[in-house]
Amino acid sequence: MDWLYNISLNHYLALSALLFIVGVLGVVMRKNGLIVFMCIELMLNAVNLSFIVFAARHGNETGHAFVFFVMTVAAAEAAVGLAIFLALFRNKETVYIDEANELRH
Amino acid sequence: MEAIVFWGFSLMALLSAIMMVFHKNPIHSALSLILTLFCTACLFVLLNAGFIAVMQILIYAGAIMVLFVFVIMMLNLQREGLGIRRHRIKKAVGMIACILVGIRFASVLFSQNIDKANLPADFGSIENVGTIIFTNFFFPFELIAILLLSAVVGAVMVAKTKV
Numbered sequence: 001m002d003w004l005y006n007i008s009l010n011h012y013l014a015l016s017a018l019l020f021i022v023g024v025l026g027v028v029m030r031k032n033g034l035i036v037f038m039c040i041e042l043m044l045n046a047v048n049l050s051f052i053v054f055a056a057r058h059g060n061e062t063g064h065a066f067v068f069f070v071m072t073v074a075a076a077e078a079a080v081g082l083a084i085f086l087a088l089f090r091n092k093e094t095v096y097i098d099e100a101n102e103l104r105h
Numbered sequence: 106m107e108a109i110v111f112w113g114f115s116l117m118a119l120l121s122a123i124m125m126v127f128h129k130n131p132i133h134s135a136l137s138l139i140l141t142l143f144c145t146a147c148l149f150v151l152l153n154a155g156f157i158a159v160m161q162i163l164i165y166a167g168a169i170m171v172l173f174v175f176v177i178m179m180l181n182l183q184r185e186g187l188g189i190r191r192h193r194i195k196k197a198v199g200m201i202a203c204i205l206v207g208i209r210f211a212s213v214l215f216s217q218n219i220d221k222a223n224l225p226a227d228f229g230s231i232e233n234v235g236t237i238i239f240t241n242f243f244f245p246f247e248l249i250a251i252l253l254l255s256a257v258v259g260a261v262m263v264a265k266t267k268v
Contacts, residue, residue, distance in 0.1 A: 005108040009219040014211035015115045021207040026126035038138050052154045059222040065237045076256035078169045082176045083264035
């Protein structure tokens with residue numbers, strides 16, 4: 001039971017992997033487009049945790065700077081994606097992504 | 106002591122992430138994601154990343170999730186009804202597959218022991234991270250500024266009503 005009370009960086013990496021897989025599960029399972037979006041943010045957050053772990057491993061703060069950039073890009077992507085969602089909702093009155101199939105023949 | 110804090114926050118993060126995926130009400134999902142982001146910020150503090158922890162609460166939980174909550178409120182999304190229960194077996198098999206992949210993935214990450222290096226006392230402080238951003242990554246910093254400008258202009262152009 002050594003892994004219960006000696007917390008090495010492997011524990012944080014395992015948590016990052018599990019959070020990422022929960023995000024993938026949400027993207028694949030849910031049909032509500034906003035929930036899919038939130039699961040994408042969860043995946044980005046899991047990757048941020050992995051970056052911070054390796055920055056602590058090597059004593060290099062480049063990982064922190066990279067996480068800063070990832071967060072900024074995620075903010076920009078969330079803004080534009082939600083704007084697209086609003087436009088989609090205005091035209092089709094639905095947020096379920098399997099009802100937006102007009103490009104399919 | 107660190108073990109208690111780690112297990113508490115990581116289990117809470119994992120549980121609220123799973124609850125975010127399975128809630129039927131989108132507002133409950135958004136609130137669960139905010140709780141996940143707070144727990145991850147606390148884990149960042151455990152990893153000597155103080156600046157990034159505060160940035161996570163400010164940007165992610167404070168701006169992006171507020172945007173999500175406002176959009177959910179504006180679209181006036183109702184609670185997802187049960188409706189026709191389709192694809193139940195596919196969903197169940199997918200969930201079991203994800204759990205097995207998750208267990209295998211997490212156990213592989215334990216194969217080689219990684220330890221924290223000897224970190225100085227001011228590791229992850231805003232001075233150090235700011236020095237790295239403004240010396241090594243100065244060009245990406247300027248590009249981020251242009252990216253944010255284009256995102257704001259694009260979001261307004263896409264989402265405005267036709268006048």
